[in-house]
Amino acid sequence: MASTAEMKEENHWGGASRPLGARYGKLMMWFFLLSDALTFSGFLTAYGLMRFKYEKTWPIAENVFTHFPGIEGDQPLLYVALMTFILIMSSVTMVLAVNAGEKMNRGAVTNWMLLTIIGGLIFVGSQAWEWYHFISGDSGAVETDHAEILHVYNEEGERLSFSQLVHGMENGHASNHGETFTKAEVLAALKANEAYYLQEPGKAGEKFDHAASVNFLEQGDIVQGANMTHNEYGRKQFANFFFFITGFHGFHVFSGVVINFVIFYNILLGTYERRGHYRMVEKVGLYWHFVDLVWVFVFTFFYLV
DSSP: OOOHHHHHHHHHTTTOSOGGGOOHHHHHHHHHHHHHHHHHHHHHHHHHHHHHHTTTTSOOHHHHOOOBTTBOSOOTTHHHHHHHHHHHHHHHHHHHHHHHHHTTOHHHHHHHHHHHHHHHHHHHHHHHHHHHHHHHOSSOEEEOTTSOEEEEEOTTSOEEOHHHHHHOTTTSOSSOTTOOOOHHHHHHHHHHOTTOEEEOTTOTTOOOOHHHHHHHHHHSEEEOSBOSSOBTTSOHHHHHHIIIIIHHHHHHHHHHHHHHHHHHHHHHHTHHHHHTOOHHHHHHHHHHHHHHHHHHHHHIIIIIO
């Protein structure tokens, strides 16, 4: 017959204890979120290093993201702030869904999950709208043959859009409003206004005279909008990181919306009522909170710092 000490040792190594009381599915979700957190950390660290390298000429977010649906004029970061608020509120509704699930309140879980899905869809749609305006561009710029980005300014030091330059200050718009221009149009307008000049963004006081400005445009080309190879707002690396990191996060949000919808559909079918618990809502809630938390860091790195 085994001694008491041997029985204790056998029980100890038998795996009877559950670390922190965590279930297998929840523990695996935490492992996934940890690995995903390391991935985002690497991306944001690389962004920070690149920004530090090109600190003087790096685009300033409040000069780039100025659009708001239905409102004319510049509204720096206002729409991004609204997107952030909506995503954070969707995290609140997810908390309420998890809490209702613990109380086995099927009706409340259904309502809060539906609101969470709506919040996620609004965020994804808003991000697509923001991408559209970033890609379309705002004012236009001149790219030299050395891939430097130069903006057009008047004698008062105010940046001009191609619309204002080509059509005149009185007839042009502060932004191009989706209108495209040829290099010949921009060059002719610049030659006709000797008080206008080119200057690299972030280098106030280091403007080029009119003759040098015309020469830069003759040797270079015009840029409207941003993509992976050209960026009217400044360094193309800014656009590269913006598309990659916000796109990667947007994919996470979209995936979360799809998963939330699957859970929502199962709630309507009464799947979790029959199981006697709503643990799946808790698991997907962990993922959704992680996505919200990551956006706080992305928002801070891209828009605030």
